[in-house]
Amino acid sequence: MRTFLPWAVAAVALALVPLWVQSPYALHIFILLFLAIALGESWNIIGGFAGQYSVGHSAWYGLGAYGAFILLQRKAIAPWFGVWVAIAAAVIIAVAVGWITFRLRGPYFVLASIAVAEIIRLAALNWKELTNGAEGILAADVPPLRLGGTVITDWNSKIPYFYMGLGMALFCIAVNFLVKRSKLGYYLQAIREDQDAAHSLGIPLTLSKNTGLAISAACTALAGGFAALYIGFIEPQGVFGIEVSIQMVLTCIIGGIGTVAGPVIGAVVVVLLSEALRASLSSAHLLVYGVLVIIVILTMPDGFVGFIAHRLRRKAAA
């Protein structure tokens, strides 16, 4: 219970933010933050717990985005319904791919994950009848959202996105907690630490990794669908590009891989830093970003959370 109290307090405090903050820019930053948290937590399930460093998670992100928007454009299905179909598609494709690529270990798996995301990006670029190719898809005629008595029709306001994003981030954090404390969580962490030892202790490797990937891909696709709705426009490079995958990985590396709090802290750093630097340095902000990652890897190989946990443990031992 004590573990969850700070999370609950933070969630309530964040839910109250729109009462005080009306600036669209400030709300925009919060929404980006929620998106980065959701993505970091999603990647953490397979990359953090299971140690399978996928650099191809943009595939599931993009499938979530495209799935939701294609259904909106073709069938006029609201994105918050369509995204579930997109998630199902992402999970099916992820498991099919996982069945093949999880035989690979270490750098070979990383390369395979990049290749898969590239294949899907190129498919999205060239399958013009379905995806509209490089022109992308612009959200048009988003229907009103009914939530009990409240009807949201004003899609120009940031408030609905703020709460959707907050809900999504909390959902992804909750999924991480559930996975970490489950049998699957133990199995994934055992696989991360030593695959052969895990195998000898009765852990079915491919099945466990695929289950983890399915959960991870589902959360990523959900975030993709949300991002598409919020931004209102998608195109292949923007959602399937490797930058999306890299950001997910970096969020976790900076915050602390394999911890639930890590991606949250990583997201705060990544979002605030890139916003702060974008204004003054434009594209050169990536340079600062890179330097930060190098510093973190050199001085805090387990990220901020790992660093602090290590300090606390040392203090307790002393």
Added chain:
Amino acid sequence: MTALLEVRNVSRFFGGVTANLDVSFSVDQGVVLGLIGPNGAGKTTLFNCITGFYPPSRGEIFFEGQRINGFPPDKVCRLGMARTWQKVRPLAKLTVLDNTVVGALCHTNSVPEARQIALEQLRVVGLEKRANVLAGGLPIGERKKLELARVMATKPRMILLDEVMGGLNARESEEIIGLILDVKKRGLTQVVIEHDMKAIVRTCDRIVVLNSGEKLAEGSPQQIVNDPRVMAAYLGDSGGAKA
């Protein structure tokens, strides 16, 4: 009485290298079998074949009468045959308790129940005070005990121990011998790879000697200790062995 484990004419080749050739033996319920032989005799390869890490190139392996050739290691473990590693493999960033919980989850889906089983096994090997330490921080003696606790947590009917005394001092070895004898008293079948002949003689009911991948001899500890061929294999006098 059918044997719990039966190895029938097992061979394993790596390219042109013969690691095991035509090895046969069986292990009855409750027996502790010692598997000995000089370095490179193929002991660990045989363990890997039995536990599913490499399928045998030829021959058959039966566990409780069921043919298990080609079963993946996780399935072999769930059938009730668990192994330790010569080079210990702790899950370094998990605690000692969580390492053992991973083993215990083999036969339960409930994490709290697995934790109970794990604590019990840690108590048996005397690591309960170290339960919340990261496994990567344990000294070698405790790592070996953790390996033992972890395989015992999978509730095996048979365990294969690959040099659990390797690298230990006399006192630590003595503790491990005590644990093996305890486990034996509970009726658990064991196959033990070991170099320390004193430990082998004290713990084992039967011994199989491997040399250059082939079975050289099999018998009671007394027979093996007095077998001139075994002596010759260890001392490298193959000429004398034929006599």
